[in-house]
Amino acid sequence: xxxxxxxxxxxxxxxxxxxxxxxxxxxxxxxxxxxxxxxxxxxxxxxxxxxxxxxxxxxxxxxxxxxxxxxxxxxxxxxxxxxxxxxxxxxxxxxxxxxxxxxxxxxxxxxxxxxxxxxxxxxxxxxxxxxxxxxxxxxxxxxxxxxxxxxxxxxxxxxxxxxxxxxxxxxxxxxxxxxxxxxxxxxxxxxxxxxxxxxxxxxxxxxxxxxxxxxxxxxxxxxxxxxxxxxxxxxxxxxxxxxxxxxxxxxxxxxxxxxxxxxxxxxxxxxxxxxxxxxxxxxxxxxxxxxxxxxxxxxxxxxxxxxxxxxxxxx
Numbered sequence: 001x002x003x004x005x006x007x008x009x010x011x012x013x014x015x016x017x018x019x020x021x022x023x024x025x026x027x028x029x030x031x032x033x034x035x036x037x038x039x040x041x042x043x044x045x046x047x048x049x050x051x052x053x054x055x056x057x058x059x060x061x062x063x064x065x066x067x068x069x070x071x072x073x074x075x076x077x078x079x080x081x082x083x084x085x086x087x088x089x090x091x092x093x094x095x096x097x098x099x100x101x102x103x104x105x106x107x108x109x110x111x112x113x114x115x116x117x118x119x120x121x122x123x124x125x126x127x128x129x130x131x132x133x134x135x136x137x138x139x140x141x142x143x144x145x146x147x148x149x150x151x152x153x154x155x156x157x158x159x160x161x162x163x164x165x166x167x168x169x170x171x172x173x174x175x176x177x178x179x180x181x182x183x184x185x186x187x188x189x190x191x192x193x194x195x196x197x198x199x200x201x202x203x204x205x206x207x208x209x210x211x212x213x214x215x216x217x218x219x220x221x222x223x224x225x226x227x228x229x230x231x232x233x234x235x236x237x238x239x240x241x242x243x244x245x246x247x248x249x250x251x252x253x254x255x256x257x258x259x260x261x262x263x264x265x266x267x268x269x270x271x272x273x274x275x276x277x278x279x280x281x282x283x284x285x286x287x288x289x290x291x292x293x294x295x296x297x298x299x300x301x302x303x304x305x306x307x308x309x310x311x312x313x314x315x
Contacts, residue, residue: 003039003228044230046101047203051094052293054130054174055182062086065293067131071175073290077183077259078282080291084185090297093185096200098294099262100233103273106171114247115170115177115272117143120158122168122178124266126288132167133174136160141169156267170273173292177272180290181261189258189278196252198234198278203296210234213252217279220250225274233274242269253279261289 008015008030017028031038052065058072063083075083077093084091103115110118120143133141141158148159158168158178170176186201189212196214201207210226212234222235223245235250242249249270252258258278264271265288302308 040229042229046097047296048299049098049203050295050299051098051102051173053172054292055180056080056084056291056293057130058083063091063291063293067134068129070127070129071180071290073126073180073287074285075183075289075291076283076285077185077261077280077291079285080183081185084291084293087293090295092294092296093183094262094292094294095185096187096198096260097203099184099276100231100274102171102173102176103233104231106273109171113245113274115274116247116269118146119143119170119177120168121156121267121269122158122175123156123166125166126180126265126290128167128175128179130174133158133165133169136165136169138172139169140171141165141167177263177275178267179265180288181263181265181271183289183291184260184262184276185294187260189252189260190254190256192256194254194256198232200232212236213238213250216252216254218251219270220252221248221270222246222250233276246274248272248275249277250275251277251279255279255281257281265289 029039054065054067055071056063057066057069058075061083063080064087080093084093106115107113112118120141139160141160144155144157144159157164158166167175168178188199189197191197191199194216196212198210198212199207200210208230210232212226213220213236215238220235220238221240221242222237223239224237225246226232226234226236240246247269259280259282260276260278263273263275302311
């Protein structure tokens with residue numbers, strides 16, 4: 001990843017540091033403290049936002065997050081951005097910051113990077129209606145082998161208390177892994193050259209650049225993530241698998257301006273919460289790739305359910 005921690009050997013009299021000429025950064029910090037804050041004192045705030053509980057539904061050129069419908073597919077990333085904007089000021093697609101923060105929260109909650117092994121793989125069906133997990137609320141589903149036992153950790157389904165809900169629930173997000181893959185907004189890979197750099201637009205409009213792995217046109221299963229100050233779930237080193245390390249697949253193409261989609265469209269053991277392939281441009285469409293609506297802006301809390309239902313969309 002971005003950090004390499006080394007203790008100074010006892011009795012050392014000299015320290016030497018070497019770097020590749022092509023390294024994107026070359027910072028060396030010496031400290032007598034064992035605290036991470038000694039080398040990374042600046043905390044990064046996750047700004048308030050909203051993410052759709054369901055994969056988005058398209059009607060009248062507007063994206064919505066509603067229950068009981070078939071979520072949209074065969075939509076390009078660039079089209080989806082426009083349809084989200086049609087919903088109103090502040091509406092957008094789920095973005096990179098949301099994606100990696102939810103992924104990290106899942107890892108912290110369970111202490112396990114195998115999100116599919118924990119919450120379930122879902123099914124090999126990208127046409128399920130939304131709302132199959134409504135009865136669960138914010139409770140997560142669990143995988144087949146955690147619910148039923150046995151030796152097949154990749155069995156289809158998503159369970160809770162003996163019920164197979166089919167759709168996975170992860171921190172309240174339905175189908176956050178499986179069902180459909182989802183285009184992300186505000187992240188581009190290989191923006192100006194095939195260099196494996198990730199260009200991420202932050203909520204305040206500034207852009208930051210993260211150097212990811214430079215293995216192209218191949219399935220990558222990371223052993224290390226970049227992480228760093230922003231805790232980016234970007235592959236830094238390969239050598240893992242669907243049953244070890246970070247469990248999920250990355251794929252970086254050599255074309256320029258690759259957009260990113262998250263997760264996967266089936267119950268395969270490669271599309272958990274950190275999966276983020278970047279091989280297509282913003283014009284590609286596929287029936288198995290949809291989107292998730294999101295919002296960044298001023299958020300006000302309604303005083304009651306009745307008050308919420310009385311809100312006019314135009315307000």
